[in-house]
Amino acid sequence: MRRALTLVVSGLVAALLGILALGGISAAATATDEEAASEAKLVSEAAKRAGKKDPYAPAVYGDR
């Protein structure tokens, strides 16, 4: 009984991790250039709204 329970629990955890990993990889694989550019644009706009420097402005190495 205990062995079966261990197997089920570890199996469920492994399956969850597998789904997260493979799902994440699939999402990364299907991301397009446009999505990356629009994400960068969103970050830029959020920085402007917060009164911070745009981290994607050419002069900026990055933002903390």
Added chain:
Amino acid sequence: MVEPTDGDEAAPVRRARDTLPLYAVSAAVTVLVLAPLAAPGYALLYDMVFVPRQPLTWDLVAPAQSLPRAVPMDALVSLVTQLVPGWLVQRLALAGAVFLAAVGAGRLVPTDRRSVRLFAAVAYAWTPYLAERLLIGQWGLLLAYAALPWLVRAALDLRAGRDGALARVVLAAAPAAITPTGGLIALGTVLVLTSDRMRARRSLLVSERMHPLRSRQALAAVGVLNAPWVVAALVTGAGGSSDPAGVAAFAARSENWAGPLVALAGTGGIWSAQATPASRAAPLVPVATVVLLVLAGVGAGLLRRRLPPGGAARLAVLAGAGCLLAAFGVLPGGDALLRWAVVHLPGAGLLRDGQKFLAPYALLLVVCAALGAERLVARVDREVAGVILVGLLFLPVAVLPDLAFGGVGRLRPVSYPAEWQRVAEYVDEEPGEVLALPLSAYRAYSWNPGRVVLDPAPRYLPGTVLTDDTLRVGDVAVAGENPRVRELRRALAEGRPVSTTGVRWVLVQHEVSGEVDPQVLGGLVRVHDGPFLTLYRNPATVRESGGSGPARLAVVVALGAALLVVIAAAVSALHRRPTAW
């Protein structure tokens, strides 16, 4: 003993059966991380700049006016791209780094369980450290990260008195030493793992096997590998101090609710939010870090028992030192001490971005966690053990899925506009200083959408290219060290024509932010005008670019010495005998 030896006749077959899955999994991880690089072009992201053929200029070999942050890396890339196109060098360097990191970590784990090695391989090649340094473009540091498990293994073999270990120490340290940080990590590794003075009493048997000179020879050889950047730092006109504003700007950063120390404990915590994968902000990430730490704690005892006496303790000292350097900027009093050091101690600026020294910790964490997994599955039956190990293999990817496909497309290659080559040809006809305007160290080009990259001009154009060396981190401006750029910045601020400053060429880049006052371009002759670049020639008298003959000669001698050490080690390793020196 680092790896169990097998004396029977079936050993080669068994070894192949054991190692093939490791190589296959490492290759799969490499493909997953770098898949976008299958497309043609150049991945240009923050500090990662590759060009079709990098000219072999004095400023890349021995920077006369700036700190040698990319010495001897730039010189090597220049040499290699004379024979091999830059796009191929980029792919070989990045794929080599990820693949060798995975294989090296897998082979370092002292176990005979194949799945445990596979877990170590995936975990070491899928760390936040690798992701963050990849996404900030520091490929030279990734080579050091990849070399580290091989270097540790060679250093432990050297302690154990194994034949040929000295050559392997040098060969593993060589790729690490292409940047100052990597060189220091390699030197520290050899110092801590092979030093005589640190040897514990109970390891006397081991020390008797090791020739007393071997550790000093290894240390001297890795010291010579570090000589190019040390000599370049001594002879540069940039001085040795750095702007203390960089200490706070480049200190470890909190990635989620748990703070910077927990981020570092999970091998993340780079200063840049843009180089941090979005998944690191997830609230459950610290929980995954704790799971990994607990697993590592469980495996630490096994590592201590399976390595030669003192080996695990030395690895812990090395990892601890790396952690301390990484956390120094956020520890109470540490930032003040670091600010003092970068101003008063030459070269201490290297410690500003301390998170990069976390590599030895990442390695120890992964090796201990792999052994922890082995201990864990030893307590359950075979089916359950298999399920647990499969789950653990998925764990690093599940926690950090956005490292896949070049950080979700961030490493997508692009092509340089054709006019870059035309401009390079103009400059090549009449070499001299090139001023890149508008003044900015980093550029965001419309042909490289959504990405910021270090100005490629210094690596694309022959001659000394002067770009702004002020680093802007959010609202903080971290001053650079180049006195010539400082002089030009002052001239531009005063509205003086560039023609009076002695530069031969002025390259104005369009479609980037920042404006160039037309007044400062007065007296220049336009020789190229394209959609992205305009090149002006200065007909006035120009000054010779900086750098004295003896200073350059000293750097070249240091480079030659480092190259000789590597060649000697390679020859020795090929002959499969102990090094003669």
